[in-house]
Amino acid sequence: MDQNGPYLSVVIPAYNEAKRIAPTLDAVYTYLTAQPYSWELLVALDGPTDDTLRIIEAFAVGKENVRWLDRKVNQGKGYTLREGMLAAKGQIRLFMDADNSTDIAHFEKMKPLFEQGADVVIASRDSKDVPEARQAVPQPFFKRFLGNAGNLIIQLLVVPGIWDTRCGFKAFTAEVAEQVFAVARMNGWSIDDEALALARRFGYKIQMVAANWIDAEGTHVSKLDYLKNIFEAGRIRWNLLTGVYGRSPSTPESPVSSPRSPIVRKP
Numbered sequence: 001m002d003q004n005g006p007y008l009s010v011v012i013p014a015y016n017e018a019k020r021i022a023p024t025l026d027a028v029y030t031y032l033t034a035q036p037y038s039w040e041l042l043v044a045l046d047g048p049t050d051d052t053l054r055i056i057e058a059f060a061v062g063k064e065n066v067r068w069l070d071r072k073v074n075q076g077k078g079y080t081l082r083e084g085m086l087a088a089k090g091q092i093r094l095f096m097d098a099d100n101s102t103d104i105a106h107f108e109k110m111k112p113l114f115e116q117g118a119d120v121v122i123a124s125r126d127s128k129d130v131p132e133a134r135q136a137v138p139q140p141f142f143k144r145f146l147g148n149a150g151n152l153i154i155q156l157l158v159v160p161g162i163w164d165t166r167c168g169f170k171a172f173t174a175e176v177a178e179q180v181f182a183v184a185r186m187n188g189w190s191i192d193d194e195a196l197a198l199a200r201r202f203g204y205k206i207q208m209v210a211a212n213w214i215d216a217e218g219t220h221v222s223k224l225d226y227l228k229n230i231f232e233a234g235r236i237r238w239n240l241l242t243g244v245y246g247r248s249p250s251t252p253e254s255p256v257s258s259p260r261s262p263i264v265r266k267p
């Protein structure tokens with residue numbers, strides 16, 4: 001492992017994924033072991049109440065590039081993702097969903113963009129963002145409808161010009177990840193919108209690749225979350241307006257005290 005850390009860190013925020021995570025870990029591990037570059041796989045947990053941790057412990061045995069962190073108390077995708085993206089050591093830090101709904105091979109479209117100097121590359125499921133984007137297995141109608149409605153407010157307040165800010169497959173250079181996730185504050189689903197708004201606020205460009213989305217059975221998103229998204233978009237806008245995040249990475253008015261207690265690595 002090169003002293004600047006591995007080339008790629010794959011971070012998977014996961015909560016109660018006993019039914020979905022094992023095939024994803026297999027697919028990601030198989031893909032990464034076939035790559036010419038160095039890598040690590042980091043699962044970010046926050047106190048799953050099902051078998052998720054035992055499945056990861058069993059999977060990680062004898063695999064040196066596979067580790068996890070466990071915050072023990074459920075705080076939300078955002079909170080745990082921040083921890084994961086700051087604990088990761090990769091020069092490129094990619095986060096993806098535990099249900100592999102945008103599979104790891106999509107990184108192949110991102111890698112050349114990073115080689116050309118990209119700061120942030122995200123996958124989009126919306127053909128208004130990237131014409132080739134498609135939902136091979138579309139999300140249920142209510143999710144698409146509420147998601148699109150929510151997106152209009154997110155574009156208005158937080159991330160103009162991006163029609164799908166929520167596809168669980170986004171990559172950042174280490175420099176951007178360190179700055180964005182150190183000051184981000186959203187503990188829930190709005191972390192994706194906040195991270196994109198912060199990357200822009202700090203002067204970084206966001207590039208997009210087409211997702212071939214295969215919606216997986218099961219979701220942690222409740223109908224109430226769609227309402228929460230609107231309030232959180234307002235909070236992010238307010239934080240941006242009132243300088244909570246600062247204008248540049250080095251001057252956040254009030255850095256978030258992210259409790260970085262020691263990471264639970266492999267026993």
Ligand SMILES: Nc1nc2c(ncn2[C@@H]2O[C@H](COP(=O)(O)OP(=O)(O)OP(=O)(O)O)[C@@H](O)[C@H]2O)c(=O)[nH]1
Nearest residue numbers: 013014015045046076077080097098166219220221
């Ligand atoms: N650590 C942690 N991860 C979470 C939490 N809630 C959701 N996640 C993870 O976030 C990822 C996305 O969750 P899903 O339930 O697949 O959400 P989804 O319905 O696909 O949402 P969309 O991607 O917007 O369609 C998965 O890896 C989840 O395990 C949480 O409270 N804590």
Ligand SMILES: [Mg+2]
Nearest residue numbers: 097099101216
């Ligand atoms: Mg999903």
